Amino acid sequence: MWRFARIFCASVVGLLFVWGFINLRNAAPADWERLVERVQLVPALLGSLSGVAWALVILALLLALTLIFGRVYCSFLCPLGIAQDIVIRLRRTTDRLRGKKPTGPGRRYAPPVPYVRYVVLALVTISSLFLGAVVLAWVDPYSIAGRFLSGIVNPLAAELTNAAVGEQVTAPAWGRYGWLLLLVGGMFLLPLILAWGRGRLYCNTLCPVGALLGLLSRRPLMRIGIDPNGCVRCAACVRACKAQCIDLKTYRVDTSRCINCYDCISACEHGLRPHLVNPFRSPGSEFSPAPPKRGMREKAPADNSRRAFMGLLAAGLPVVAASPAIATGSEEGEGNTALATSPPGSVGVSRFLSHCTGCGLCITACPTRVLQPSTLQYGFSGFLKPYLDFTKGFCNFDCTACSSVCPVGAILPLSRAEKQRTQIALASFHSERCIVHCHQTECGACTEHCPTKALSTFEGKVPSCNANICIACNACVEVCPQHAISLVSDGEGGMHATIDRAKCIACGKCARVCPSGAMTNKRLLVPVLDEKLCIGCGACAYACPVRPERAMQITPRSRHLIAEVLREKPAENPVSTDDFPF
Amino acid sequence: MQRRDFIKLGFAVGAGFSLKTLSGLFPAAYAEETASPEGIPQLVAVRGGDRVAMLDAALAALGGISAFVKPGQSVVIKPNCGWDKGPELSANTHPSLVGHMVKLCKQAGASKVVVFDHTCDNWQLSYRNSGIQDAVEAAGGEMISGADESLYRDHDNPGARNLKHAKVHSAILDSDVFINMPVLKHHGGARMTACMKNAMGLVWDRGFFHSHDLHQCIADSVLLRRANLNVLDAFAPMLRNGPKGKDANDLIHTKALLAGTDIVALDAAASKLLGNADGDVRHIDLAAAMGLGEKDLTKVNIRRISLA
Numbered sequence: 019m020w021r022f023a024r025i026f027c028a029s030v031v032g033l034l035f036v037w038g039f040i041n042l043r044n045a046a047p048a049d050w051e052r053l054v055e056r057v058q059l060v061p062a063l064l065g066s067l068s069g070v071a072w073a074l075v076i077l078a079l080l081l082a083l084t085l086i087f088g089r090v091y092c093s094f095l096c097p098l099g100i101a102q103d104i105v106i107r108l109r110r111t112t113d114r115l116r117g118k119k120p121t122g123p124g125r126r127y128a129p130p131v132p133y134v135r136y137v138v139l140a141l142v143t144i145s146s147l148f149l150g151a152v153v154l155a156w157v158d159p160y161s162i163a164g165r166f167l168s169g170i171v172n173p174l175a176a177e178l179t180n181a182a183v184g185e186q187v188t189a190p191a192w193g194r195y196g197w198l199l200l201l202v203g204g205m206f207l208l209p210l211i212l213a214w215g216r217g218r219l220y221c222n223t224l225c226p227v228g229a230l231l232g233l234l235s236r237r238p239l240m241r242i243g244i245d246p247n248g249c250v251r252c253a254a255c256v257r258a259c260k261a262q263c264i265d266l267k268t269y270r271v272d273t274s275r276c277i278n279c280y281d282c283i284s285a286c287e288h289g290l291r292p293h294l295v296n297p298f299r300s301p302g303s304e305f306s307p308a309p310p311k312r313g314m315r316e317k318a319p320a321d322n323s324r325r326a327f328m329g330l331l332a333a334g335l336p337v338v339a340a341s342p343a344i345a346t347g348s349e350e351g352e353g354n355t356a357l358a359t360s361p362p363g364s365v366g367v368s369r370f371l372s373h374c375t376g377c378g379l380c381i382t383a384c385p386t387r388v389l390q391p392s393t394l395q396y397g398f399s400g401f402l403k404p405y406l407d408f409t410k411g412f413c414n415f416d417c418t419a420c421s422s423v424c425p426v427g428a429i430l431p432l433s434r435a436e437k438q439r440t441q442i443a444l445a446s447f448h449s450e451r452c453i454v455h456c457h458q459t460e461c462g463a464c465t466e467h468c469p470t471k472a473l474s475t476f477e478g479k480v481p482s483c484n485a486n487i488c489i490a491c492n493a494c495v496e497v498c499p500q501h502a503i504s505l506v507s508d509g510e511g512g513m514h515a516t517i518d519r520a521k522c523i524a525c526g527k528c529a530r531v532c533p534s535g536a537m538t539n540k541r542l543l544v545p546v547l548d549e550k551l552c553i554g555c556g557a558c559a560y561a562c563p564v565r566p567e568r569a570m571q572i573t574p575r576s577r578h579l580i581a582e583v584l585r586e587k588p589a590e591n592p593v594s595t596d597d598f599p600f
Numbered sequence: 601m602q603r604r605d606f607i608k609l610g611f612a613v614g615a616g617f618s619l620k621t622l623s624g625l626f627p628a629a630y631a632e633e634t635a636s637p638e639g640i641p642q643l644v645a646v647r648g649g650d651r652v653a654m655l656d657a658a659l660a661a662l663g664g665i666s667a668f669v670k671p672g673q674s675v676v677i678k679p680n681c682g683w684d685k686g687p688e689l690s691a692n693t694h695p696s697l698v699g700h701m702v703k704l705c706k707q708a709g710a711s712k713v714v715v716f717d718h719t720c721d722n723w724q725l726s727y728r729n730s731g732i733q734d735a736v737e738a739a740g741g742e743m744i745s746g747a748d749e750s751l752y753r754d755h756d757n758p759g760a761r762n763l764k765h766a767k768v769h770s771a772i773l774d775s776d777v778f779i780n781m782p783v784l785k786h787h788g789g790a791r792m793t794a795c796m797k798n799a800m801g802l803v804w805d806r807g808f809f810h811s812h813d814l815h816q817c818i819a820d821s822v823l824l825r826r827a828n829l830n831v832l833d834a835f836a837p838m839l840r841n842g843p844k845g846k847d848a849n850d851l852i853h854t855k856a857l858l859a860g861t862d863i864v865a866l867d868a869a870a871s872k873l874l875g876n877a878d879g880d881v882r883h884i885d886l887a888a889a890m891g892l893g894e895k896d897l898t899k900v901n902i903r904r905i906s907l908a
Binding site: 043044045185186187188189385386411414415416417453457459460461462463465466467468469470471474475543561563564584586587588589590591592593595597598599600 | 645647684685720721722724725728729744745747748750751787788789790791806807808810811813814815816839840841842843844846849850851852853854855856868869872873874875882897902904
């Protein structure tokens, strides 16, 4: 019954989890579709630190569950754990089909690997204090599984759907992770390879969540115990145990390593039962004490490391809680620019990097594919975390997908109205590259995409100078309010006027004063940028046809700001509606 | 008989016949009956009704849908569906018009009606949130993607000045009938977007237009495939901040619809609806100079219909 409940729950969670990372129709995910991504330990922990209320509730629930039952998270909810269980199941089934006996190194009790899990946990904790979720992003089991689904399974699902439907329903996004797919795949495969040989070894050595929950599940209320009076030492439970934590010599189950898969209970026909333990009595006393065995250790070696770690944790926890404040504080003072643009809702780049574990859920949900996993765009601490790549797309004005799916609170939820005012970056207009200025033809690619009308066009007079006619009288040079015109030598002793397109504002004064007719104007729609209205969505830069350097450039904001909103009176019909104006 | 009465009568007769043509049995006879003494107009301008009624009236004056779609023909409809905006903001052709056109084509016996746009915003969001996808599918048409380069084919455009080669959507090249169904809007680069500008959504590389004299390329794009019929939604045109628009304050309430076969005449008339003077919209002049249509509306056979 216990095992069945675990398998049922894990199957539902596993399927929902995969579903949550598959995005074929670019529809905003429903609440139920992102539920299982939220009941994950590291996301709930980080979300709580971000002050997200539901994350705190989930964290409390997960911790309470651990204190009552032990590490049920590892078998019921953890996507990487569920994936390992599938591999273990495969191994055992193939062994049975090949007629192998259920023996071998993976099928017997193993003492805990000393120190490793606490060293990992300590490293993660210490790095989180000073760097945010930098190391955590590499070892968090939720994020490892998420990246695998986002980078490999989601494009695969797109390929399969396209093949099944026979047309291009959606373009498979293989390119997003690029060569990083090797790393993303490797990080996911390592635990599975270990699982094939040694069960849940990964969870009890390298996984920081396993180490943390192991600390909390030393003495769960409802735990698995062996009744020495009923036990016949058939070792069926030991062979079934995925964590290799049942020691029949001492009749003890190492609950700090037990991942509560309950396979042992199903295997046992004698004395092994989960039972309620009185927390106020010493462990093991509910049964008659087991006879001392020869060579039995007084204490597991992990205990010392555990105590050392607990002390460290107690000293460190207040700093962890304060870490977001440290991160945001360091942004003040300097110019408000960053190396790369973080998604709207992330408040600022360093807050974002200290919270994001790079699970890839927002990258999968992003309909325009502007969100891309970074390599070194943010610097080392942003490795695999999403940034906005304005050469791949732009941030859709009405969309709040990334902020609504983020389970860790790295991207806080934004209403559509809030998102539409959040300035994540700032556009800049480089008229010296602009087609309208340089080619003297109308374009408007940037302004047609601008959703806030920070970019608009005005009827300008774009000048050009015919050097053959120019008499170098200096009239235009003197009249130019931008000091954009100067006289240059043509190399043959003559001089003519030249226009610095970077400074020109298309006012047309130069052509008006030109006595020779060398300077002429063209009336054209010229782009102009109002920075106060710009939200840095990148649509203008994406659309700008100028290459290699575009005329619209985007400068990321280190700390996001609130943009102003352009309010205009209702437009009035320029012609009568009584009859046709033609 | 007053001219106005004649038009009203003509419309009533046309409406009556449009019921008969549901069977698609007498398309030629129908066209003759509804034609005015001056023949089929090149431009029909309707105002004062709801969008679907204005489309019906315009088609009746043009000889009915069966004058354009014969039984068994495949049809491609190209609305303006470029933006992730709701139908109330007029950034895209209204879904009721597109849906109704799909229905009429099916009733005229079209073997297949496909609808697409090469969108500016994400195509799935634009198709869905414009309401066009739902309207097309409800009417029995097929909404196809324009979002992948593999869907476009190299196409020579020898009559063009700048746009001599382009990758054009296969549906445009392969369908028997091409119905151009844009919406009238202000445009921050091209000054106006109507029938000719809508052809930018037929090609893969829009950037080429912008970097090789936008107005000339727009005029050239008319030649990629001459539309069999142009229908322009001018019910609530966007007067400023186009072509994407900011909010409903950008719209004016013209309550009009233009339809016809002369794409230059349609755009010239549409330009007037937005209050532009002659010569303001350069691609109209360029297209007229290339002989693609008549920009002088005094020389165009226009049928004006008021449903108010």
